[in-house]
Amino acid sequence: MLKLFEYNWQVREDWLDWCGSVSEEELLKKRTGGPGSILYTLFHIVECEYSWITLLQGKPDSGEPPFEKYAGLDKVKDYSARCHEEIAPFLYAWNGDLENRILTNRNSKGEWESFKYGEVMRHVLAHEIHHMGQLSVWSREIGKPPITANLIRRGLFDD
Amino acid sequence: MLKLFEYNWQVREDWLDWCGSVSEEELLKKRTGGPGSILYTLFHIVECEYSWITLLQGKPDSGEPPFEKYAGLDKVKDYSARCHEEIAPFLYAWNGDLENRILTNRNSKGEWESFKYGEVMRHVLAHEIHHMGQLSVWSREIGKPPITANLIRRGLFDD
Numbered sequence: 001m002l003k004l005f006e007y008n009w010q011v012r013e014d015w016l017d018w019c020g021s022v023s024e025e026e027l028l029k030k031r032t033g034g035p036g037s038i039l040y041t042l043f044h045i046v047e048c049e050y051s052w053i054t055l056l057q058g059k060p061d062s063g064e065p066p067f068e069k070y071a072g073l074d075k076v077k078d079y080s081a082r083c084h085e086e087i088a089p090f091l092y093a094w095n096g097d098l099e100n101r102i103l104t105n106r107n108s109k110g111e112w113e114s115f116k117y118g119e120v121m122r123h124v125l126a127h128e129i130h131h132m133g134q135l136s137v138w139s140r141e142i143g144k145p146p147i148t149a150n151l152i153r154r155g156l157f158d159d
Numbered sequence: 160m161l162k163l164f165e166y167n168w169q170v171r172e173d174w175l176d177w178c179g180s181v182s183e184e185e186l187l188k189k190r191t192g193g194p195g196s197i198l199y200t201l202f203h204i205v206e207c208e209y210s211w212i213t214l215l216q217g218k219p220d221s222g223e224p225p226f227e228k229y230a231g232l233d234k235v236k237d238y239s240a241r242c243h244e245e246i247a248p249f250l251y252a253w254n255g256d257l258e259n260r261i262l263t264n265r266n267s268k269g270e271w272e273s274f275k276y277g278e279v280m281r282h283v284l285a286h287e288i289h290h291m292g293q294l295s296v297w298s299r300e301i302g303k304p305p306i307t308a309n310l311i312r313r314g315l316f317d318d
Binding site: 003004007031032033034115116118119120122123125126127129130131132133134136137138139140141146149150151152156157 | 162163166190191192193274275277278279281282284285286288289290291292293295296297298299300305308309310311315316
């Protein structure tokens with residue numbers, strides 16, 4: 001499971017670097033499909049991972065911060081780094097005994113829901129990869145090659 | 160790992176059903192970003208999973224079949240079902256002892272490459288989710304709601 005998180009973090013870093021070569025106007029432009037702009041999508045990926053994993057860590061639901069506070073590349077980079085620092089210890093300490101532990105939480109409609117920890121972990125993983133796929137279409141739309149989605153040849157399994 | 164394959168198969172089925180409500184012209188139209196058309200993308204997902212997993216099964220490299228043979232919705236559905244039937248037993252029998260086994264294979268440039276089995280498994284998983292993200296953008300472009308990418312609330316962890 002950890003390898004897939006490491007893959008996502010590496011791909012996210014690559015996309016954040018890629019954003020440095022694109023104008024802020026393009027980064028913030030509302031696009032068809034996906035949650036909104038390129039930068040909002042990256043913010044949303046970080047926020048989704050952070051909010052779910054902090055719940056698994058037993059912390060209170062933090063709620064989604066207003067994007068307006070983060071609507072710049074450096075701010076999203078900083079947000080990503082801070083969130084990563086807070087959740088990484090939990091992910092590095094993950095073990096199979098946690099798979100079937102139950103998280104009970106109120107969803108966005110105010111209803112109580114329960115999920116196995118293992119389900120939440122995989123949901124977060126798939127969520128990020130899915131949105132990166134959307135970025136890859138938008139990057140072609142603005143005439144730039146996308147970050148590769150290949151998981152092989154990234155050195156993730158060299159150890 | 161298996162849960163993520165099951166997620167991919169469920170999402171793929173949903174997309175193949177979704178295709179039934181879209182004209183063949185839209186399904187075969189070349190789109191910006193991604194490997195090509197909606198139908199080619201679904202074919203490509205199946206082919207990628209099939210070719211890598213059959214290599215892990217110790218079978219010879221089958222090579223990519225010509226898309227022209229599969230350029231219709233029913234043909235891609237049938238191809239997906241046949242490939243699934245052939246590779247599913249390996250995935251259901253997967254265990255951690257296989258993680259570090261080495262696959263050596265010639266890549267598309269004719270170079271020999273080696274990968275851990277665990278790396279190939281995760282590559283295949285991420286590959287499919289990534290391309291589904293592209294489908295979600297294209298579905299909005301043609302005015303249709305996409306298949307949800309949510310892994311939670313699919314009943315995958317009910318057992």
